[in-house]
Amino acid sequence: MRLSGSKYSQNHLKRQADLMLTTWGKVFLRIGAIQAQREIRTGVDQCIQKFLDVARQTECFFLQKRLQLSVQKPEQVIKEDVSELRNELQRKEALIQKHLGKLRHWQQVLEDISVQHKKPAEIPQGPLAYLEQASANIPAPMKQT
Template sequence: MASSMCGMFPGQQPPGSLPPPGPGGPGQPGLLTGTPGNRGANNTLVDELEASFEACFASLVSQDYVNGTDQEEIRTGVDQCIQKFLDVARQTECFFLQKRLQLSVQKPEQVEKEDASELKNELQRKEMLIQKHLAKIHHWQQVLEDINVQHKKPTELPQGPLAFLEQASANLPAPMKPN
């Protein structure tokens, strides 16, 4: 979905096309440098994202909104701030998707290395999870063995009228010796 929105904003190319050289050099469009179009000369995409986030936050804690009585006006203002933030976030995402596409075209081996690294990390994480579960299984098997051993002890004791008393007295602690 995000890649389908890349052409929705001014100054952006459709997916699959490489961006024109920007002020940062060939193939370096303006994430960190100002570009003509929808951003000012000194305003970067990162600055816009930060400013729109701050505007969202400010609109939620502003005294104007706290003291305001018109709920519809408050809702409209907050919605506009959030929509601007989402638009700039989409532009930022599109920028990174374009860079990722450029990287995959120019250096496909780098993408394969990253994929292999991600798979190795996933395998390590899953191996650790398996070890954790095996430790839990071992613990509960030991608990079950202990319970089984305790249940077998009463049947191994001699049967008779005094067997219960002998068993009970065996479990009593020894009397303390006076000093």
């Protein structure tokens, strides 16, 4: 293979040069993409920092207004506290009622089981017979009034 003057070698050199330029172009594009990612990351970090600064300023504004309100109208702060306590009390009352309903349900289930086991007509047999007889002797819970 001759390198000079040959059409094949010129085409070969041209393809090699094109390949080299393409490869280097891809490398430069990757480097550019990495730099762009860094720039994007820096921009996002700056936006997040600005957002946090604005959030702190907003919180500070409302805290100052709250302080002014508590100085100028202390009864308003007390009304708000009372309202919050009432809401919490209502929430807890609802939770207590929910638990009492569940408790009544399970007391009824236990009472039904106790009534079923007091019937002498059926004598349990099988692998769970002992447990069924033992559970029949468990007293029913007392009802609350």
